[in-house]
Amino acid sequence: xxxxxxxxxxxxxxxxxxxxxxxxxxxxxxxxxxxxxxxxxxxxxxxxxxxxxxxxxxxxxxxxxxxxxxxxxxxxxxxxxxxxxxxxxxxxxxxxxxxxxxxxxxxxxxxxxxxxxxxxxxxxxxxxxxxxxxxxxxxxxxxxxxxxxxxxxxxxxxxxxxxxxxxxxxxxxxxxxxxxxxxxxxxxxxxxxxx
Amino acid sequence: xxxxxxxxxxxxxxxxxxxxxxxxxxxxxxxxxxxxxxxxxxxxxxxxxxxxxxxxxxxxxxxxxxxxxxxxxxxxxxxxxxxxxxxxxxxxxxxxxxxxxxxxxxxxxxxxxxxxxxxxxxxxxxxxxxxxxxxxxxxxxxxxxxxxxxxxxxxxxxxxxxxxxxxxxxxxxxxxxxxxxxxxxxxxxxxxxxxxxxxxxxxxxxxxxxxxxxxxxxxxxxxxxxxxxxxxxxxxxxxxxxxxxxxxxxxxxxxxxxxxxxxxxxxxxxxxxxxxxxxxxxxxxxxxxxxxxxxxxxxxxxxxxxxxxxxxxxxxxxxxxxxxxxxxxxxxxxxxxxxxxxxxxxxxxxxxxxxxxxxxxxxxxxxxxxxxxxxxxxxxxxxxxx
Ligand code: SF4
Ligand code: SF4
Numbered sequence: 001x002x003x004x005x006x007x008x009x010x011x012x013x014x015x016x017x018x019x020x021x022x023x024x025x026x027x028x029x030x031x032x033x034x035x036x037x038x039x040x041x042x043x044x045x046x047x048x049x050x051x052x053x054x055x056x057x058x059x060x061x062x063x064x065x066x067x068x069x070x071x072x073x074x075x076x077x078x079x080x081x082x083x084x085x086x087x088x089x090x091x092x093x094x095x096x097x098x099x100x101x102x103x104x105x106x107x108x109x110x111x112x113x114x115x116x117x118x119x120x121x122x123x124x125x126x127x128x129x130x131x132x133x134x135x136x137x138x139x140x141x142x143x144x145x146x147x148x149x150x151x152x153x154x155x156x157x158x159x160x161x162x163x164x165x166x167x168x169x170x171x172x173x174x175x176x177x178x179x180x181x182x183x184x185x186x187x188x189x190x191x192x193x194x195x
Numbered sequence: 196x197x198x199x200x201x202x203x204x205x206x207x208x209x210x211x212x213x214x215x216x217x218x219x220x221x222x223x224x225x226x227x228x229x230x231x232x233x234x235x236x237x238x239x240x241x242x243x244x245x246x247x248x249x250x251x252x253x254x255x256x257x258x259x260x261x262x263x264x265x266x267x268x269x270x271x272x273x274x275x276x277x278x279x280x281x282x283x284x285x286x287x288x289x290x291x292x293x294x295x296x297x298x299x300x301x302x303x304x305x306x307x308x309x310x311x312x313x314x315x316x317x318x319x320x321x322x323x324x325x326x327x328x329x330x331x332x333x334x335x336x337x338x339x340x341x342x343x344x345x346x347x348x349x350x351x352x353x354x355x356x357x358x359x360x361x362x363x364x365x366x367x368x369x370x371x372x373x374x375x376x377x378x379x380x381x382x383x384x385x386x387x388x389x390x391x392x393x394x395x396x397x398x399x400x401x402x403x404x405x406x407x408x409x410x411x412x413x414x415x416x417x418x419x420x421x422x423x424x425x426x427x428x429x430x431x432x433x434x435x436x437x438x439x440x441x442x443x444x445x446x447x448x449x450x451x452x453x454x455x456x457x458x459x460x461x462x463x464x465x466x467x468x469x470x471x472x473x474x475x476x477x478x479x480x481x482x483x484x485x486x487x488x489x490x491x492x493x494x495x496x497x498x499x500x501x502x503x504x505x506x507x508x509x510x511x512x513x514x515x516x517x518x519x520x521x522x523x524x525x526x527x528x529x530x531x532x533x534x535x536x537x538x539x540x541x542x543x544x545x546x547x548x549x550x551x552x553x554x555x556x557x558x559x560x561x562x563x564x565x566x567x568x569x570x571x572x573x574x575x576x577x578x579x580x581x
Contacts, residue, residue, distance in 0.1 A: 006399035013396045014333060032340070044347075046372065048354035073504055075265035108268035108360050113368075116502060122354065157372075 045155050048109045048122035050102060050139075052146040059145050063119035066095040070111035070120055078104035079111065098141040103133060118162050124154045213241055216562075220249050224327055224566045227576030231553075231565070238561045243554045247547075250580035258540040263289055263364065264504035266540070270527075271358040274546065274578040276316045279308040279349070280520045282362035287443060288516025288527035293509035295365040295497055300490035302445045304367055307379065307482050308352070308359075309518065310475045314386065315342050316521035317426075317468040317475075318393075320573045324465060325397065327570035328406055334397065341389050344382050351375055363501065366493030376483060383479050390472060398466065407462035411556040411568035414459060421552045425523025425545055427572060430467040431459030437519035448485070449478045461571040505535050513539075522546050522573050546578040 017029065026032035034041060055062040071079040084096035111120050123146070130136025152159040219230035228249035234242040254273065258266040270285045271278035283305055290297065297305075319342055322335030346356040352371055353361035361368050397403055413423070418431045428435055436453045438446045454470035456463030493501065500507040509531045517526035523545025530539035549572050556572075557565040 003401055006401050006404075010396040010400050013392055017337070032343075044351045044354070046352070046354040046369075047350060069503075073262070073265065075261050075268055106268060106272075107355065107358070109354060110265060110268065110360075110504070114502060114504065 043124050043154070045157060047124055048112075049107050049126045050105060050123050050128065051100060051109075051111050051120050051144070052123045052125075053098065053141065053144040054119055054121055054148055054151055055145055056148050059142075059147075062094065062145060063117050064095055064098065064115075065093040065117055065119070066098075067117070070115050073110050073114040074105075075108060075110060076104050076106060095141060098144065100139045100144065102128065102137045102139055118166065121151060121155070121158075211236075218562075218566075220246075225569065226323065226574055227579075229574070229576055229579065231569070233562065233565065235562060238563075240557045240560055240562060240565050243557045243565065245550060245553050247550070247576075247579050250576045252580070254581040255540050255542065259537055262504045262535045263507055263509070263537065264500075266537075267362070268358065268360040271360055272577055273542065273544065273581055274520065274522060274525075274575045275357055276319065276575055277312045277521050278357060278359040279312040279361060280518055281525065282359065283309050283444075284516055284518040284520065284525045285527050286362045286364050286516070287518060288514050288529050289364045289509065291516050292512055292514035292529055292531055293364065293496075293507075295494050297366055297444075297494060298491035300370075300487045301366040301492045303482050303486040304371060304492070305362060306444060306446070306449075307479060307486070308349075308361065310479050310482070311345050311348065311379070313475045313521045314472055315345050316573075317472050318342055320521075320570075321393075321397070321465060321468060324461075324567070324570040325403075327566050328403065330403075334393070337389075337393060337396070341386065348375065348379055348382065351378070363493060363497065364507075365497030366491070370492050376486070379479075380483055383476055383483070386476055387473070390469065394469060398469070403465075404462065406564075406567060407465060407571075408460055409458065410461045410560060410564050411571065412458055412460045413552065413556060417552070417555065418459065421555075422548050423523070423552060425519070425521070425549065425573075426467045426471060427464055427523065427549055429453060429471075430456035430463040432456055437517055437524050441517065443516075443518060446478075449481045451475075451477050461567055464571045464573075508533055508535055517543070520545055522575070522578070523549055542578075542581050544578045544581055546572075546574040546576075547581075550574050550579055 020029035021031050024030035053062055053064055066081055066083040068081050071077070071081050078101045080097065080099040080101075081095050082097040084092040084094045086092055107122070109122050112122050148159070148163075152163070214235045216233050216235055217230055218233055219225040220228040225231065230246040230249070232244040232246055233240055254269060258269060267282060267285060270281040273281050286305075289295075318338040319335070322338035325334040326332065349359055349361075350356045352375060353359040353368070413427065413431045415431045415433050418428050419433060423431075424435070424437075432455050434453055434455055437443070438451075439453060451474045454467050454474065456467050497507075511531055511533045513528070513530040515526055515528045517524055519525075524543065525545055526543035528539070528541040528543065529537045532538040553569060553572065556568045560568070
């Protein structure tokens with residue numbers, strides 16, 4: 001073969017690609033990068049970036065019960081939780097402090113996997129750059145709160161499945177409670193022991 | 196007078212000195228924060244000492260202080276091009292330790308993901324090799340175009356493009372979403388066309404041949420003695436592939452060949468990778484044909500620990516799980532003492548071990564060739580400095 005044929009053939013490939021970038025669609029060899037801030041690609045449903053805390057209806061009604069499981073499972077230990085107490089000092093089923101350090105979190109999704117109360121989920125938000133560490137990158141409880149509607153919007157399949165499961169569990173619970181009440185009323189009260 | 200000025204002198208008579216040069220750690224051609232301490236005689240390499248550790252982050256110590264599952268996302272960060280096969284090796288090690296079986300569908304999904312990873316790795320490493328050769332960015336961007344399509348699949352499946360964290364002990368994290376298999380098929384169908392084009396661009400290119408042939412020759416014996424694995428070993432003509440030697444997972448069901456090189460130079464390493472991609476495509480086609488439509492994705496024994504990874508305590512013992520990662524044999528050695536954390540955790544990182552041979556390959560070559568040889572070894576510093 002004549003010296004240089006390989007180079008010329010290679011040049012033809014680049015020429016083809018150059019022309020394709022003008023005349024072909026994105027999946028036939030044309031350009032398929034998008035001009036980001038103006039145009040965006042569709043988000044994948046499973047895309048995960050940084051967790052958020054879920055609440056039903058109102059922000060007071062958050063699902064997290066401060067059980068500390070996610071904080072223990074988190075590989076880099078970036079979750080910090082302090083349980084809330086009422087005025088008499090009894091522990092409440094909600095966190096007073098729930099901090100996640102974004103500079104440490106590695107978006108692994110293990111907190112979501114481990115939470116037994118469907119309270120923490122991975123978000124689609126990714127434009128979270130901030131000017132300083134202490135104020136912008138440390139997320140407190142109120143910064144993390146997001147509604148169930150939002151969750152349904154970004155991840156309809158997962159949210160739908162979880163909602164259905166929760167509804168079912170609730171109905172079961174109600175039915176069980178009703179049955180227990182019924183059983184209580186129909187069952188003859190045990191007689192007090194005679195003295 | 197003139198004659199005297201141009202008198203030819205014997206070069207040996209010049210009182211020349213060797214020159215010590217540091218290439219890196221912030222040099223773009225070292226593929227990360229890696230330093231080569233090179234002694235040069237003119238332009239010829241006399242000695243070369245790799246200096247590593249700039250990216251050391253205590254990977255093994257961290258893993259010994261967290262639960263087994265919590266190590267999974269950290270293994271993604273070893274060789275960040277191939278998170279799926281890193282997950283695979285770690286999962287295999289723990290499965291051996293705890294004696295877990297993996298359901299059929301999960302096995303197939305694992306193999307599909309691991310082979311897609313191989314495509315991603317090889318195609319981009321060839322691109323980077325050409326970058327090192329001075330063919331700036333045309334091949335690497337063609338490669339990244341294809342890589343992008345596969346990363347889209349990873350994102351769809353696992354939620355992240357590179358840090359997949361997708362495999363679990365005894366199975367996988369979640370089943371594939373609807374339609375993914377079709378998309379994988381589509382990518383695989385178009386891939387050979389791209390490879391042909393890529394080869395037209397590169398394989399017979401005279402400049403590439405001149406720069407790569409007979410450069411950095413690694414004799415088979417030296418390769419074996421230095422425990423080199425992966426495409427680098429096979430380019431030297433040694434037939435050793437963990438997929439064939441160990442037959443882990445379900446690799447014994449597929450029909451594929453192991454491409455071997457002859458001289459063990461940079462060109463063979465390049466071409467071995469191209470051929471390996473073609474074999475990977477064969478495996479993928481077979482896997483996509485045979486994958487069960489539905490089925491379990493995690494073993495029954497492991498299912499209760501998905502929600503509570505810290506309760507998972509494998510029995511006392513030790514295990515070594517290994518896979519043929521795109522860069523070579525990736526192995527995890529783990530010792531359990533019955534607690535939720537491993538007592539000892541060790542990574543056999545192919546990049547690190549393949550890199551140890553660098554000096555032998557480079558001596559006697561020019562500096563520019565040393566860069567190409569480094570590129571052909573295919574290192575990722577995340578794995579070298581774990
Ligand atoms: S988010 Fe879930 S796991 Fe974490 S403390 Fe709240 S309820 Fe527990
Ligand atoms: S995503 Fe991972 S690293 Fe981040 S808070 Fe959850 S468990 Fe921790």
